[in-house]
Amino acid sequence: xxxxxxxxxxxxxxxxxxxxxVHDFVVDHVATMADARSALEAVASDVVILDRGLxxxxxLDLLEEWRxxxxxxxxxxxxxxxxxxxxxxxxxxxxxxxxxxxxxLDELVARLQALLRRAAGRSxxxxxxxxxxxxxxxxxxxxxxxxxxxxxxxxxxxETFLQSxxxxxxxxxxKDSLYGMNDEVESNALNVHIHHLRRKLGSRVIETVRGLxxxxxxxxxxxxxxxxxxxxxxx
Amino acid sequence: MSLRTRLLLTLGxxxxxxxxxxxxxLMRDLEEQFVATLDxxxxxxxxxxxxxxxxxxxEVWLEADRRALSIPPIEGLACQVHSPRGEIxxxxxxxLEAILAPGERGHAYRTExxxxxxxxxxxxxxxxxxxxxxxxxxxxxxxxxxxxxxxxFAVAMLGSMVALWLGVVRGLAPLSRxxxxxxxxxxxxxxxxxxxxxxxELRPLIETLNSLLxxxxxxxxxxxxxxxxxxxxxxxxxxAIKTHLQVAGRVEGEAARQSLAHAEEGVGRLSRILDQxxxxxxxxxRVAFEDGECSAVADxxxxxxxxxxxxxxxxxxxxxxxxVELALPRELAVTALRNLVDNALxxxxxxxxxxxxxxxxxxxxxxxxxxxDRGPGVDEKGLEQMSRRFWRASKRxxxxxxxxxxxxxxxxxAGRLEFVRPEGDGLEARLTFPVRTGS
Numbered sequence: 001x002x003x004x005x006x007x008x009x010x011x012x013x014x015x016x017x018x019x020x021x022v023h024d025f026v027v028d029h030v031a032t033m034a035d036a037r038s039a040l041e042a043v044a045s046d047v048v049i050l051d052r053g054l055x056x057x058x059x060l061d062l063l064e065e066w067r068x069x070x071x072x073x074x075x076x077x078x079x080x081x082x083x084x085x086x087x088x089x090x091x092x093x094x095x096x097x098x099x100x101x102x103x104x105l106d107e108l109v110a111r112l113q114a115l116l117r118r119a120a121g122r123s124x125x126x127x128x129x130x131x132x133x134x135x136x137x138x139x140x141x142x143x144x145x146x147x148x149x150x151x152x153x154x155x156x157x158x159e160t161f162l163q164s165x166x167x168x169x170x171x172x173x174x175k176d177s178l179y180g181m182n183d184e185v186e187s188n189a190l191n192v193h194i195h196h197l198r199r200k201l202g203s204r205v206i207e208t209v210r211g212l213x214x215x216x217x218x219x220x221x222x223x224x225x226x227x228x229x230x231x232x233x234x235x
Numbered sequence: 236m237s238l239r240t241r242l243l244l245t246l247g248x249x250x251x252x253x254x255x256x257x258x259x260x261l262m263r264d265l266e267e268q269f270v271a272t273l274d275x276x277x278x279x280x281x282x283x284x285x286x287x288x289x290x291x292x293x294e295v296w297l298e299a300d301r302r303a304l305s306i307p308p309i310e311g312l313a314c315q316v317h318s319p320r321g322e323i324x325x326x327x328x329x330x331l332e333a334i335l336a337p338g339e340r341g342h343a344y345r346t347e348x349x350x351x352x353x354x355x356x357x358x359x360x361x362x363x364x365x366x367x368x369x370x371x372x373x374x375x376x377x378x379x380x381x382x383x384x385x386x387x388f389a390v391a392m393l394g395s396m397v398a399l400w401l402g403v404v405r406g407l408a409p410l411s412r413x414x415x416x417x418x419x420x421x422x423x424x425x426x427x428x429x430x431x432x433x434x435x436e437l438r439p440l441i442e443t444l445n446s447l448l449x450x451x452x453x454x455x456x457x458x459x460x461x462x463x464x465x466x467x468x469x470x471x472x473x474x475a476i477k478t479h480l481q482v483a484g485r486v487e488g489e490a491a492r493q494s495l496a497h498a499e500e501g502v503g504r505l506s507r508i509l510d511q512x513x514x515x516x517x518x519x520x521r522v523a524f525e526d527g528e529c530s531a532v533a534d535x536x537x538x539x540x541x542x543x544x545x546x547x548x549x550x551x552x553x554x555x556x557x558x559v560e561l562a563l564p565r566e567l568a569v570t571a572l573r574n575l576v577d578n579a580l581x582x583x584x585x586x587x588x589x590x591x592x593x594x595x596x597x598x599x600x601x602x603x604x605x606x607x608d609r610g611p612g613v614d615e616k617g618l619e620q621m622s623r624r625f626w627r628a629s630k631r632x633x634x635x636x637x638x639x640x641x642x643x644x645x646x647x648x649a650g651r652l653e654f655v656r657p658e659g660d661g662l663e664a665r666l667t668f669p670v671r672t673g674s
Contacts, residue, residue: 009471009474009475011472011475011479011497011500011501011504012471012474012475012478014475014479014497015474015475015477015478015479015482015494015497016478018478018479018482018486018490018493018494019478019481019482019485022482022485022486053467080466080467080470080471080474081463081466081467082466083463101470101471101473101474102470102473102474102476102477102478103474103477104477104481105477105478105481105482105485106481
C-alpha cells in the first residue's frame with residue numbers, strides 16, 4: 001500500500017517512514033504543501049498522512065483544496081494539537097481520521113488499515129476472494145485454510161489487487177503501490193512479481209487485460225497450492 | 236451588610252428619629268399651650284363673672300345674703316362668688332363648696348372625691364370669685380387633640396418610609412441587575428458587560444470592568460497560544476523518540492541502531508527545548524539570578540562566543556571592548572548575547588562572517604551590542620514576529636525560543652532588543668543593557 005507522508009519534521013518523518021516500512025507500507029515523504037501537491041499528482045497514493053503545521057501553511061488548507069478538487073484518497077491528519085475544536089475542525093475539513101502526536105505505531109498502522117478497508121468498501125479487516133484469504137494486519141495469506149508463503153512485494157501486490165477487485169490496474173498504478181518515488185525499479189520487476197503470484201496461487205488469479213494492465217481473476221480461479229485443476233496447463 | 240440594607244437602615248432610622256423628635260417636641264408644646272389656654276379661659280371666666288357682679292345692683296347682694304344666687308352652669312366649668320365676709324353669693328354648682336372655697340389667688344389643683352379640679356381664684360372689689368375646670372375633661376380634650384395631631388403624623392411617617400424603601404430599591408436596581416448578570420455568567424465568559432440602560436454613575440465602573448475583562452481575555456489568548464505552541468514543540472520530538480524506539484523494537488541490526496540514534500537525537504532536541512522553556516520561565520518569573528560574577532563586557536562577549544561553539548574565524552570582532560560592567564547577572568548577559576550570535580550564525584549563511592560591535596550610549600549609561608549577519612535578512616512582516624515565541628524563520632532550525640529569551644532578559648533588566656535592516660544585506664540585532672554605575 002502506498003502512503004504519502006506529509007510531515008515537516010525530518011526526525012518524525014524518518015520514524016514514521018521506518019515504522020510503516022516494517023509493516024509493508026510503501027512510504028513517500030514530502031515536507032511541504034507544494035511538494036505534496038506534485039507528489040499526489042505524480043504517484044497514485046492509497047492513503048495520505050498529513051501533518052497540520054507545515055512550513056508553507058496549515059495542512060488542513062491543502063486537504064480542503066484536494067477535497068474541493070474531488071480527490072477522494074483517504075487522509076489521516078496527524079497533529080500535536082489535541083483540543084476538541086482542532087479535532088472537529090480537522091474532521092469537518094475532510095479528514096477521514098485524526099491521530100494525535102505522540103501516537104503508537106501500532107495504532108497508526110491499524111488506523112491506516114481501517115482507512116484502506118473503508119475506502120475499498122469493506123467492513124472486515126480480512127480480505128476474502130474465493131478460497132483465498134488475506135489478513136492485512138497479520139500479513140498472512142491462506143488458500144482454503146492453507147498458509148501460502150509470499151514475499152513482501154508479492155503480498156503488497158496481491159493486496160493491491162484485492163483492494164480493488166473489479167478494476168483494471170495499469171502497470172504504473174501497480175508500480176506505484178509497490179515502490180516509493182525514490183526506489184530503483186527494474187523494468188521487468190512487476191512482471192516477475194505477477195509471475196510469482198500466478199505460480200503460487202494459480203495462473204488465473206490475475207488476468208492480463210491487453211493494452212490496459214491487469215485485473216484480479218474470478219474467485220473460482222484461485223488454486224489450492226500444490227494442486228493443478230484438470231485440463232489446465234501453466235502458461 | 237449589603238448596600239441596600241445599609242441605606243435602608245441608615246435612612247430609615249434617621250427618618251424615624253427625626254419624625255419622633257419632631258413629634259415629641261410638638262406634643263410638649265401642644266400640651267403647654269393647651270394648659271395655658273385653658274387656664275386663661277378659666278381666668279377670663281372669673282374676670283367676666285367679676286365684671287358682671289360689679290354691675291349688679293346692691294339689693295341683689297342683700298338678697299343674696301339670705302340665699303345664694305344660682306348661675307346657670309356651663310359645661311365643664313364651675314363658678315362660685317364669695318362676699319367679703321366669706322358668704323357664698325352666687326354659684327353654679329351646689330355640691331362643690333369645698334372645691335370652690337376661696338383660697339390662694341391664682342391657679343391651683345384641688346381634689347375631691349377622686350376628681351381633680353383646676354381652680355382659679357380672683358379677687359375684685361371685695362368679692363372673691365373662684366372658677367374651676369374638671370381635670371379629667373381637660374385630659375380627655377387634650378387626648379382628643381393629640382389623637383387628631385398624631386394620625387397625620389403617623390401617616391406621613393409611614394408614607395416617607397414606603398417612599399424611602401421604594402427609592403432605595405429602585406435606585407439600586409441597576410446595581411442588582413449588574414450583580415445578577417455577573418452571577419449568571421459562565422466562569423469562562425469574558426465578553427464585555429452591556430452598558431445599555433446603565434446610569435451615568437455606574438458607567439465608568441462597568442467600563443473599567445470591561446477593559447479589565449478585555450485585558451484578561453488577551454492574556455488568556457496569549458497564554459493559550461503559548462501553551463499550544465509549547466505542547467506542539469514538546470510533542471514533536473516526543474513523537475520522533477517514541478516512533479523511532481518502536482521501530483527499533485521491530486527491526487534488527489543496522490536499522491535498529493539507526494533508529495536508536497534517531498531517538499537519541501530526538502531526546503537531545505527535547506532537552507534543549509526544555510532547557511530554553513525553563514530559562515524563559517526563570518527569567519519571566521521572579522527568580523533571583525545574582526551569581527556574584529561581574530558582567531564585564533569583554534568577559535560576556537568572550538563567554539557568549541565560546542558557548543556558540545563556532546569557529547573563531549567566523550567572527551569579526553572589535554579591537555577592544557568598552558571597559559564597563561553591565562547591570563545584570565553575567566549568566567543572563569551571556570545567554571542573551573549567545574542567543575543573538577547563534578541566530579546570526581544560523582541565518583547568516585554557512586561561510587559568511589558575523590560582525591560583533593559594542594558601543595556605549597551617548598551618556599555612557601547604557602551599552603549596545605550590535606550583532607550583524609550577512610544572510611538573506613527578514614522581511615517587514617518577519618521583523619514584527621521575530622521575538623514571538625516559537626516563531627522561526629525556517630521550520631528546521633532552533634526551537635523558536637532563543638529571541639523570546641533575549642527579549643525576556645532585556646525586559647527584566649531594563650534593556651531592549653531591536654532589529655534593523657542594515658544597508659546591503661543581512662540583519663542587525665541591537666541589544667542594549669544599562670551599565671552598572673559607580674564601578
